Amino acid sequence: MADTSIGTPEQLRDPNYTPPLAKAIPLGIQHVLAMFVSNVTPAIIICGAAGFGFGSNSPDFPQMIYMIQMSMFFAGLATLIQTIGFGPVGAKLPIVQGTSFAFIPIMIPLVVGKGVDAMAVIMGGVFVGGLFHAFLGLFIGRIRFALPPLVTGLVVTMIGLALVKVGIQYAAGGVPAIGKPEYGSLQNWFVASVVIFVTLGLKFYARGMLSVSAVLLGLIVGYIVAMFMGMVSFGNVGNASSFALPNPLHFGMEFSVAAIIGFCLMGFVSAVETVGDVSGITKGGAGREATDKEIEGATYADGLGTAVSGLFGALPNTSFSQNVGLIAMTGLMSRHVVTIGALFLIAAGLIPKIGAIISTIPIEVLGGGVIVMFGMVAAAGVSMLSDVEWNRRNMVIFAIALSMGLGLQLEPGALQHLPGTLKVLATSGILPAALIAIVLNLILPEELAAEATDEASGGHAGHGKGSLGKDDHV
Template sequence: MATIAADVLPAASPPQGMTPEQARDPDYFPPLSTAVPLGIQHVLAMFVSNLAPAIIVAGAAGFGFGSPDPSELIYMIQMSMLFAGIATLMQTIGFGPIGARLPLVQGTSFAYLSVMIPIVAGKGVGAMAALTTAALCGGLFHAALSRMVGRIRFALPPLVTGLVVLMIGLSLMRIAVQYSAGGPTAIGTPAYGSGQSWLLAGTVVLATMGLKFFGRGIWSTASVLIGLMVGYLLAAAMGRVSLAAVGPAGWFMLPMPFHFGFELSASAIIGFVLTGFVSSIESIGDVEAICEGSAGRRATDRELIGAVGADGVGTALSAIFGAMPNTTFSQNVGLIAITGVMSRHVVTVGALLLVVSGLLPKVGAVITTIPIEVLGGGVLVMFGMVASSALAMLSKVEWNQRNMLIFGLALSVSLGLQLEPAALAYMAETPRILLTSGVLPAAIIALVLNLVLPKEA
């Protein structure tokens, strides 16, 4: 997820029975009566966001919601939970130089969607081999990049990172509207854009907003998840829910190495490598936010290197078993500021719950029964939050003529090419995919111009 302005949230008072020093200590292990509920809360806060990229990629490829055989989608959902849990354990427990040993929650990344969707669009499950192979290469590059995080931070001011996050949000909004209107497969049919579809999506949005602003505790923290449940119940009452896929699903499943195969694609690998650079910046922001906002100190170089390294290794490991790329989740950084508990062991409890859920195909099968319009209502809220978080980052920019020109040109070119990909119809496949992704040209143009143009006096 995009870096949200969690660093502006003041740390809350610690729970009863815990001293302020214990609450700020990442190594403190609270009693299980405190650790387990807080761990579950972390899972609820990231659950929907963690699964959405896998569902969107499967839908773009043509084997998503409503497909005759949901087994591959179920597998991707399971792997998203399993490897989000494993990558989170890398962060909280640490393995040598890998992991920040901080309460960082890992999950599948929205940042890569602009690269992943063109790779698989309409090509079926066979296209997943090129995608997961590219994710493996990108993850290894990401892990290697972790050793250089201190040297590249100067080139990534809020002007660059905020623009990139904004493009991530803008590139996803079309998907959110398509899902809310009935899904890509319904385009051109009488069912697309029907009142019934928008009723389901709108119910999720209204329930989510109501719980977020008027709920307390877990009702507010898990508002998106509970909003989806409300939409699901309405869909069931309307006869839109079928549990046919749940019965045949097994009770236990182990991940399979190279489940989708192995295929090298130059355009896909370049896209993942470049996006891995963007993802590393998100992780740096999250680590700095959690250390400054909850522990009252600057993040150490070891913590930054470990966090970005865990991102890369987690992405590479996920890709081997057919899962999506991983990154740190900013909503959980904000949740720590709200709860006032910085214990990494609390997040470890949540990670273990994700691992267990990832081994139970029945869980994934139940998720596939959610009507796509219900999911659309949820992602409408989430993708809008990605874009609005970018505005919080951009508010730190000094908006002089130089910066306005950099921002305007990068946004104009990147968004324009994404909206009109036919403008590059005669270009070779690899540069065409990269230039129409939206995120990558925005990052490159803004980064280069910010480095070469003279500063205004």
């Protein structure tokens, strides 16, 4: 429910309204708390997949701190591009940008076990993919027809399913710990379980900001428990500098066909998700549809923010859906409140000690958090699929796309004879699933759906909407 003590109903629906600073600052910080964990987690996952050591003695450890630092800085910068805008770039709406989970399944095959040198390939893909993403702003409204809930719901569900393995590995002790006696130990699972249970307890039994920040608070409680169990080391914090600026081409830049194709295709999906977030903000905060200008501006800013991130060693940015929900909860549409939150993110990104403190989080604690987060991603996809008319046509499209995508992801050896580029793209699972769903949805005539529904009384087809509602996800 909207808080009318902040302003009049008309002011609350006005993106250009600025509440009194005494209330605007905590509201801006609230937006940062809602997205903070999700924003820095992808950097830690990609560094772990590349083989960066998690200990303070690892030579690659400072690189992880830098990437965490840049995740905060460029999330703040990309958010400013959205809220303030310049020319046609930026929606000038309270859109919070952050590092995207969607690209992780594409990035992991590109870096796995290759160390810091593999990051140059990632940055090349981020840069080109960001430019392509921005280019989509020219005609984003005209291509939405190709991505109905059947396709977008499948893609989001696949992203969640692709990531749950990472969550389990982290909870058990981290990918680098496989083969060691402590991997999967009771201690590791106890710490991860504390995070999960505290998060779920706050999510369902608390209200307001306690519920919105459930994952962050769960991680804090798990961190404290791990500290008492001797699992936390602060050796690296003292060595981190107090201030550092972003470093252009920090990891270098290498242009790989596999990376560029993968990032461009996922940029297409991310652009459509952003359109959904912009629509959610205007509906939840102002009770209206988003304008074409706002959708185009948001897409330009999404892509430009991602391209700039790649130049400085950060990962792709996208709009954050949890903050869309926060706007609906507070009823405040002020873009200037989100601008204040963006300034806090930028300030945090300039202080490497903050990144060093984040890097002290035991991998088991982070595992508990990402199990919840990745499960919520999959649940969000299932919720989107609830809007699908489940006739035989759509069931066949979904079945083939899911079987091929998930199957190739689970058994990458089945494509061992493919050229390297195609193998990386196909074994991600998400891209083949999305392409199959898009193509089949475009070429299979709708008449098949009507015929199948008529013939399917009493069968699985023709049940109409799924049983889940839009608000039934975690």
